[in-house]
Amino acid sequence: MGCAVTAVVQAGRVTAPGRATAHQAVDVRPRVRRLGLRKPVPLAAGSGVVLLLAVWTAGSATGLIDPRVLSAPWTVVTTGVDLAVDGRLVENLAVSLGRAAQGLAWGVLAGVTLALLSGLSRLGEALLDGPIQVKRAVPNLALLPLLILWFGIGEEMKVVTIALGVFIPIYIHTHNGLRSIDKRYVELAETLRLDRRRFVTRVVLPGALPGFLLGLRFAVTGSLLALVVVEQVNGTAGIGYMMELARTYGQTEVIVVGLVVYGVLGYTADQAVRLLQRRALTWRRTLED
Amino acid sequence: MAAHAGGLSTTAAAVVVRDLVRSYGTGAGVLDGLDLEIAAGEFVAILGRSGSGKSTLLRALAGLDHDVRGSGRVEVPRNVSVVFQDSRLLPWARVLDNVVLGHEAPPARAREAGRAALAEVGLAGRERAWPNELSGGEQQRVSLARSLARSPELLLADEPFGALDALTRLRMHDLLRDLLRRHHPSVLMVTHDVDEAIVLADRVVVLDAGRIALERRTPARDGSRPTADPGPHRTLRAELLEALGPDTDPARKDTL
Numbered sequence: 001m002g003c004a005v006t007a008v009v010q011a012g013r014v015t016a017p018g019r020a021t022a023h024q025a026v027d028v029r030p031r032v033r034r035l036g037l038r039k040p041v042p043l044a045a046g047s048g049v050v051l052l053l054a055v056w057t058a059g060s061a062t063g064l065i066d067p068r069v070l071s072a073p074w075t076v077v078t079t080g081v082d083l084a085v086d087g088r089l090v091e092n093l094a095v096s097l098g099r100a101a102q103g104l105a106w107g108v109l110a111g112v113t114l115a116l117l118s119g120l121s122r123l124g125e126a127l128l129d130g131p132i133q134v135k136r137a138v139p140n141l142a143l144l145p146l147l148i149l150w151f152g153i154g155e156e157m158k159v160v161t162i163a164l165g166v167f168i169p170i171y172i173h174t175h176n177g178l179r180s181i182d183k184r185y186v187e188l189a190e191t192l193r194l195d196r197r198r199f200v201t202r203v204v205l206p207g208a209l210p211g212f213l214l215g216l217r218f219a220v221t222g223s224l225l226a227l228v229v230v231e232q233v234n235g236t237a238g239i240g241y242m243m244e245l246a247r248t249y250g251q252t253e254v255i256v257v258g259l260v261v262y263g264v265l266g267y268t269a270d271q272a273v274r275l276l277q278r279r280a281l282t283w284r285r286t287l288e289d
Numbered sequence: 290m291a292a293h294a295g296g297l298s299t300t301a302a303a304v305v306v307r308d309l310v311r312s313y314g315t316g317a318g319v320l321d322g323l324d325l326e327i328a329a330g331e332f333v334a335i336l337g338r339s340g341s342g343k344s345t346l347l348r349a350l351a352g353l354d355h356d357v358r359g360s361g362r363v364e365v366p367r368n369v370s371v372v373f374q375d376s377r378l379l380p381w382a383r384v385l386d387n388v389v390l391g392h393e394a395p396p397a398r399a400r401e402a403g404r405a406a407l408a409e410v411g412l413a414g415r416e417r418a419w420p421n422e423l424s425g426g427e428q429q430r431v432s433l434a435r436s437l438a439r440s441p442e443l444l445l446a447d448e449p450f451g452a453l454d455a456l457t458r459l460r461m462h463d464l465l466r467d468l469l470r471r472h473h474p475s476v477l478m479v480t481h482d483v484d485e486a487i488v489l490a491d492r493v494v495v496l497d498a499g500r501i502a503l504e505r506r507t508p509a510r511d512g513s514r515p516t517a518d519p520g521p522h523r524t525l526r527a528e529l530l531e532a533l534g535p536d537t538d539p540a541r542k543d544t545l
Contacts, residue, residue: 184377191351191371192391202390206381283381283419 071253076260079253088242093261095237096227099155100265103162104223110163111170111219112212118171119178120204132171140165141229148233158230165226169218177211178204210284213277220269228262303329303443303475304350309361311345311354311499319345320359321499329442332469332476334490336483338534342499343479347447350477366442366475370435374448376428378420378435385416388435399438406438407431409471410464426457430464437472446478450485462489483529487522495532503532 053073059065060072067075083089114132117124144161151157181204189199231240239258246254304327311320319342327333337343348354349363351371378387385403392399407413410430420428429449436444449465450458466489469476480486486493487507495503505528508521 184373184375185379187353188371188373188377188379189391190353191369194391198391202382203379206379209381281381283421 068250068252071256075253076256079251080257080260083242083254083257089257089261092237092239092242096231096239097265099158099230099238100162100223100227103159103226104166104219106159107163107166107219107223108170108216111167111215112174114167115171115174115178115208116200116204119175119208120200129175132168135164136168136172140226144229144233153234157233158227158235161230162223162226165222166219169222170212170215173211173215173218174208175211177208177214180211181207210277210281213273213280216276217270217273220273221266224262224266224269301329302326303331303366304477305362305364306346306350307362309346309349309359309363311342311349311357311359311361313357319499320349320361323361323496323500325494325501327443327475327477329475330473331492332478332490334486334493335477335479335496336481336486336493336529336533337479337496341496343496344447345499346496347445347477347479350443351445368439368441369443369445370437370439370441370474372429372432372436372444372446372449374451376420376425376432378428378431380420382420383416384412384418384420384423384431387420387431388438390435392439402438403434406434409437409468410434426453426461429453429461433465433468437468440472441474444474444476446476448480449478451481458485465489483526483533486529487525493525493529495529497532497534503529505529 056065056070057073060067060070060074065072071079080089114128118128118132119125140161143164147157147161147164151160185203185207189203194202227238228240231238232244235241235244239261243255243258246252246258304325306323306325309320309323309325313319319340321342323342323346325333325346335343335346345354345357348357349359350365351369352365353371378384379390382390385400385407388403388406389396389399392402394402404413404416407416410433412427412430412434415423415427415431420431423431429452433449450461453461462485476490478486478490490507493503493505493507494501505525508525
C-alpha cells in the first residue's frame with residue numbers, strides 16, 4: 001500500500017506536480033443527491049413499539065389514562081399470567097388455533113385446486129376465474145349473514161367463513177405464479193415429452209411455489225382476521241369469545257390480553273411462513289444473498 | 290445454383306422434410322416449400338439471416354409449432370432431443386434432477402444415465418448444485434448432458450453456443466465433437482456463426498426466404514478439420530458469406 005502511494009506521488013511529481021497533492025488523500029466524488037434510504041440504524045426497528053409502550057406506561061402511572069378505558073400495562077401482564085395459570089387462556093387459544101388451522105387448510109386446498117384448474121385449462125379459466133373475481137370483490141363480512149343462514153352459528157359457519165377468506169389470496173397468487181412460469185420451460189417440457197402429471201409436479205407446482213407462498217402469507221393473516229369476526233358471533237369458546245365476555249363484564253384488561261394474543265399469533269404465523277419461504281426457495285436464495 | 294452439390298445420401302435418412310410450408314398469419318411464408326434430408330449420424334448446420342426461417346425449421350422438426358399454419362411432411366426419429374440457446378434448466382431443480390427430467394427409464398437407471406452424462410461433459414460431482422450456481426458454460430454443458438442422457442437419434446440445437454463467450458464457445462465445440470464421436474446422433478444445428486458451422490458440421494445449408502439458397506459439404510470429415518487445411522475452409526467461408534447476403538462481412542456476421 002505505502003509503496004503504491006509513494007509511487008503515485010512520485011509519478012505525479014514528474015508529470016504534473018500541481019495535481020499530485022489533490023489526488024493524494026481527498027475523496028472527491030461527483031455530487032449526486034441521495035434519493036434512496038440511508039443505511040439502517042441498528043435496533044431502530046423496535047423503537048416505535050418501545051415508544052408506544054412507554055407512553056402507555058407513563059399515561060397509566062400518572063393517571064392520565066383511565067383504567068376503565070385502557071388498563072395499565074402491568075394489569076394486562078398480571079391478567080395474562082392469571083388467565084394462563086387458570087387454563088382459560090390456553091383452552092381458548094387452542095380452540096381459536098384449531099378453527100384458524102381448519103379454515104386455513106380448507107382454504108389452501110380450495111385455492112390451489114381452483115388455481116390449477118383455472119390456470120392450466122382455458123375451459124377452467126372461462127368457468128372459474130369470473131366467479132372467483134366476483135367473490136373477491138365482495139367483502140367477507142358481507143357474506144356473514146348469508147353464511148349464518150346457511151350453516152347456522154356453529155363451528156361449520158366459522159370454518160367456512162375463514163376458508164372463504166383464505167382461498168382468495170391463495171388462488172390469486174398461485175394462479176398468477178403459475179401463469180407467469182416462463183413459456184420456455186413449457187417448451188422444454190414438451191420437447192422432453194413430459195406427461196401432464198409430471199409437467200404439473202415438476203414444472204408447474206415448483207414454478208408457482210413462490211407465488212403460492214406469498215399467497216400463504218396473506219392467507220395466514222387473513223385467517224386470523226376472519227377468526228376475530230366469527231368468534232364474536234355467538235361463540236362459546238375461543239379468544240374472541242373470551243374478549244366478548246370480558247366486554248360484557250367491563251374487563252378491559254382481558255380484552256387487551258386478547259388483542260395482544262391476536263397480535264402475537266399473527267406475527268408468529270407470518271414469521272413461520274417467511275421461514276418456510278426461505279427453506280423452500282433455497283434455489284432462489286442463492287441469487288438473493 | 291449448385292444446390293445438392295455434395296450429393297445427398299439417400300440411404301438411411303434420419304430426417305425427411307418434404308415441401309414444408311410454414312407461415313405466421315401475416316401472409317408471407319416463413320418456410321416456402323422446403324426439402325431437406327439428414328442421414329443417420331450426419332451433422333447439418335443451418336445458416337441464415339434473421340427471418341430466413343432457420344428457427345422455424347428447427348421448431349417444426351421439434352414439434353414446437355402448435356399454432357403455426359402450414360403444410361408438408363416432416364419425418365423425424367422417435368427419440369429427438371433439443372438443445373436451446375439458453376441452457377433452459379429448471380432453476381428449482383438440482384443439476385441431476387434437471388438432467389433426468391422426463392427420462393423414460395426407471396428412476397434408478399435414469400439417474401445412473403444422468404450421472405454418466407454429467408461425467409461426460411466434465412461436471413461429475415456437481416449433481417447436487419443448483420443451476421444458478423453454475424457459470425453459463427457449465428449450464429450449457431448440463432443442458433448437453435440432459436440431451437445425451439436420453440441417447441437421442443436426432444439432436445436439434447438452436448444456436449446452442451450463441452450466448453457464450455468466444456473462449457467457452459471453442460471449448461464447447463471440442464466437447465460437442467467429442468460427444469458426437471461417441472453417440473452418433475444425427476444433428477441439425479441452427480447457428481449464425483459461419484466458422485462454427487464449417488468447423489462442426491458435415492454439411493452446411495444456407496436458408497434464405499424459407500428456401501435452401503446454398504448447400505455445401507465441409508472440406509474434411511475427419512478429426513483433422515479446417516485448422517490443418519485452411520485453404521478450402523477459406524473458400525467455403527467466402528462462398529457461404531456471399532450466400533448470406535450482400536451486406537455480410539466477417540466483422541458483422543454476428544448480427545445475422
